[in-house]
Each structure stands twice: as C-alpha cells, then as structure tokens.
Amino acid sequence: MRIDSLKPSSQKEYGLPLSKAELQDIRSLLTRKGRNRRREFLAEGVRLLEEALRHHYRPMALYFSAGHLNERAQKLVDAYRRARVEVREIPARQLEAIADTKTPQGVVGHFAVPEATLEELYRAETRRVLLCENIGDPGNLGTLIRSALAFDMHLVITMGASAELLSPKVIRSSAGAVFGIATVHATWNEVVKLNRTFGTVLVASDLSAHEPLERLRFVAKEKGVMLAVGSEAAGLSEQVLAGADLRMRIGHSRAVESLNAAVAGSMLMRELYQESQP
DSSP: OOGGGOOOOSSOOOSOOOOHHHHHHHHGGGSHHHHHHHTEEEEESHHHHHHHHHTTOOOSEEEEOGGGOOHHHHHHHHHHHHTTOOEEEOOHHHHHHHOSSSSOOSEEEEEEOOOOOHHHHOOTTOOEEEEEESOOOHHHHHHHHHHHHHTTOSEEEEETTOOOTTSHHHHHHTTTGGGTSEEEEOOHHHHHHHHHHHTOEEEEEOTTOOEEGGGHHHHHTTSOEEEEEEBTTTBSOHHHHHHOSEEEEOOOOTTSSOOOHHHHHHHHHHHHHHHHOO
16 A cells, blocks of 8 residues: 555544654565564554563554553553653554554554574573474464463474564464564574584474373473474474474374364473473
C-alpha cells in the first residue's frame, strides 16, 4: 500500500505525525525483506508489549494512538515512559498503517533484532536446548518457543527452512515468549561443533525409535540435553537423525499417524522439565 494513499481513520487525529520517510521505514518492517535489511522488527498489542516489558526487552521506540487506547493500554504506555523508552503519540491513521492486524490495540513497539551469535548464546552452562528443524509454520514455531520458556529451556535454535523467528505471526503465536528466551538461527555444522565442545546429548524425536520418552529424565541427570524436533510432515532430516545420540518415540494411539510438531516438542520439553523439579 502506498503511504500517500492511506485512508483517513475513523478515530480522531491526535499526536505528531511521523514524516513520510519515517513512516516508510517503519512500514518496511512489515515485510521479511525489510526486517532483514534493517535488522529491526515490530510487535503490537497490549499483551505482547506487556511481556516485552516484563522480560526487560526494551524497544527502540513505542508508538501509540490515544484514540485506540483502553485503560490497560494506557497503563502500558505510562509504564514504558517510566522505563525511559521513547514514547511517541502518532495519528490513528499512521498507527493503523504500521500495524499488522486488522484491529490494532493502539500500541506498536519498534525493536532492534538481537545480534548475538550461536557461540555467544550457547555456553557450557546452557544445559537445555530446543533445536527446531524446518518448522515452517509460524504458529507451531511460536508455540514451541512459548513451551520452551514455560519449561525452563535455556535456548531455542532454528535450522533449515524454519519460520522467521521474529516475524509478527511467530511473535503473536509465542504470546510474547520470544522476549523471554534466547533464540537464534544456525546451521547444522555450527550446532554439531558446539555440541561436541560441551558434550551435549542430542535427543531426536523419531516415530521409529524404541526408547521410551521416560528415559529422557535419566539422560538429563548427567549432561546437557538438546531436543531436536522436526516438521510433522517430514520429521527430522537424515543428518540430524544420524547425528543423534538418542532417538525417542512418544507413544500414542494408532488413531492418528503422528503428533503436531508443537505438541510433540512440548511433551519432550515437559519431560525434561520434570527431571529438574524437586
């Protein structure tokens, strides 16, 4: 959509308008190409931005439209001001132009993409890692990230044709969990190198395996564990399965052929989490 063709909003116009160049730059972040080029991304909605604040994941700026705000959103805007984040009130029509949803909640955060590498994030103390290979559905990837945070994983790694970690759909599907756990995209060679360095046990989810899920707790008592999850359609690649130290199956009824990737991964993570509980 061209910027000069934006339709007037039904909301009363308040705030200082963004310049045409500013608006164009921000709107470019609605595309993957723009996010990759600028190394920035947007997140919108009260709940997501509450999670960002709770996890101390500060945006470069927060944009809001007074006409869209409810009481909860206004409290959020005030909280960001107290956190000394740049807060800018813009006209409703511009807020709607930079929002990814049809019914924006009046707040959009403008964030920088973290530049940490896999080697910086994956250290000796990184004991519980989730490896997502070719998880192309943003909903599944977001759900896996949310479960990873819920079950105290330390790092989420994506490989291959996985969905973009900080796309709007992944952020929404994670319910803001992307702000609370380290994530990074990497290659298989990078993962193998660090696994060998730290002696991490690579555990692959595999329908043809014979090891029961319950054994995972015993494995985790001795070493760090990386749980590998592939797409429901294709599963894990041959290289990951060949490189696995242990293959595990999740038992289920024959009424279904396979489990959703997000469900399977969440079950593995919960089993690992149970081992760490008193």
